[in-house]
Amino acid sequence: MNPTKPDVAGRADLDLLLRRFYTAAFADPLIGPFFTRIAGMDLEAHLPRIADFWERALFRTAEYGGDAFAPHAALHAVEPLTAEHFGRWVQLWHATVDGLHAGPNADRAKAQGERIALALLRRLAGEDTSGGRLGFVPLAAVELRSAA
Structure with a gap:
């Protein structure tokens, strides 16, 4: 654990x-358009719901009854989300977490982000997530993770 950064x-x-x-994702040339142009996402309106999702994922202390897949499926229907997009998301997520935090919860947040990105990618691609290609990891995520 890094003593200069809190968990x-x-x-x-x-x-x-x-x-x-x-803020970084909206400005990113690869994935930013999904948030700004395609979804027209209002961060201030959505941030509490996204925070509920992550609070539930990391600490089990918030209620989140939403469907995290549905908005991604809607985006994918307009413009396909690819391994490159999810790899970039993972890279930005890791960089943001690492820039602010260190410790077991920070590590769990990064691992959970990777699992979510992979699960969304598989589901959007129509792959069976219960078997078959369980060892598949998007090449973009591997390359971006190794560069971090």
């Missing part, structure tokens, strides 16, 4: 982390 400790940390991440 992700709760909702306030998640709020800052997500705001930083989405």
Whole structure:
């Protein structure tokens, strides 16, 4: 653990982390258009719901009854989301987490982000996530992860 950076400790940390991440994601030339042009996402309106999702994923302390797949499927229907897009998302997520935090929760946030990205990619591609290609990892994620 890095003594100069605190671990992700709760909702306030998640709020800052997500705001930083989405600021970078919106500005990114590869994935930014999915948020800005295609989805027309209003970050201020969606941030509490996204924070609920991550608070539930990391700490099991928030209620999140949404369907995280549906908005991604809607985007994918307009413009296909590829391994390159999810790899970039993972790269930005790791960089944001690492820039602010270090520790077990930060590590769990990065691992959970990778699992979510891979699960979304597989589901959007119509792959069976219960078997068959369980060892598949998007090449973009591997390349971006190794560069971090």
